Amino acid sequence: MGDQQAKNALYDVLVEAAKALGNGRRAQLIEVLGQGERSVEELSGEIHQSTANTSQHLQRLLRAGLASSRRSGTRIYYSLASPAVERLWRALRETAESHTGELGELVRAYVGDRAELSMITRDELLLRLRQGDVVVLDVRPLPEYEAGHIPNAISVPLPEVKSRLREIPKGSEIVAYCRGPYCLYADEAVRLLADEGRVAVRLEEGFPEWKAAGLPIEASAR
Incomplete structure (x- = not known):
């Protein structure tokens, strides 16, 4: 003993x-x-x-x-x-979200009001990717895209979205994603694209959750 x-x-x-x-x-x-x-x-x-x-x-x-x-x-x-x-x-974050009363208020203070943002779940995005009727934008910094990204996603880091608008195909809905639920890159990208007359939505979570779910990913050499 x-x-x-x-x-x-x-x-x-x-x-x-x-x-x-x-x-x-x-x-x-x-x-x-x-x-x-x-x-x-x-x-x-x-x-x-x-x-x-x-x-x-x-x-x-x-x-x-x-x-x-x-x-x-x-x-x-x-x-x-x-x-x-x-x-x-992720477990720590989810536990805090479930059991820390003031966290919701702190999240809203940081991320702002997302009520006007259209969202898409990862299951919905997977279906749309199979149908081929959506353009996916990875708006994280380039090194993160190179380390791993959703298949066929286009790397357009947030600071470059406006200047590279012509590179983003027209005619399809755009799905922007970033690091996860507390990351604001995708929120800002969706608002920028909407201001330019594009139809854009935010992936509800982010790349880590997509990867953790065992969904397909791609990587490119850094």
């Missing part, structure tokens, strides 16, 4: 991953890394922190076994240690 000290040590190690996620900036890093490998410099820009602060957060994720890293020349690139890390983050 194991003693209580050994049991305490075991459970202390079991919660290390949860402790590492107990910081909003690190949770944001997990969400970005769920899209694919990124450098420290890219990640610092994504979470609006200095490179030094971002590196400290990444080191904490590394120590907890949630992230892995590799060096290429003078740059260090980070990625999630395994798909289980993304599942852990």
Whole structure:
């Protein structure tokens, strides 16, 4: 029979991953890394922190076994240690959504009113892709598209949507997607496209949820 000290040590190690996620900036890093490998410099820009602060957060994720890293020349690139890390983050997010009363108000304060946005579920999008009557736009940064995207999606990062409008085929409904339910890239893309007279809708969730559902994906070399 194991003693209580050994049991305490075991459970202390079991919660290390949860402790590492107990910081909003690190949770944001997990969400970005769920899209694919990124450098420290890219990640610092994504979470609006200095490179030094971002590196400290990444080191904490590394120590907890949630992230892995590799060096290429003078740059260090980070990625999630395994798909289980993304599942852990999703489970935490969904649990908070179900049991944290004020979260809904905080989400609305951040994402705004989505009542005027047309949405499409991933099952509906899969059907439309099979029918071939929809144009899919990936409005995430290019490195994330290259790491993995919905088949036949066109990469048009949000800052380029307006300037590259002529490249987006006319005559079909446009579905824009990004990182997930708390990502605003697709919301803004849909509004921009609507202002230009295009019929556009937002994928209800994002690429990570599409991938987690086991639906087809493509990747291109970075």
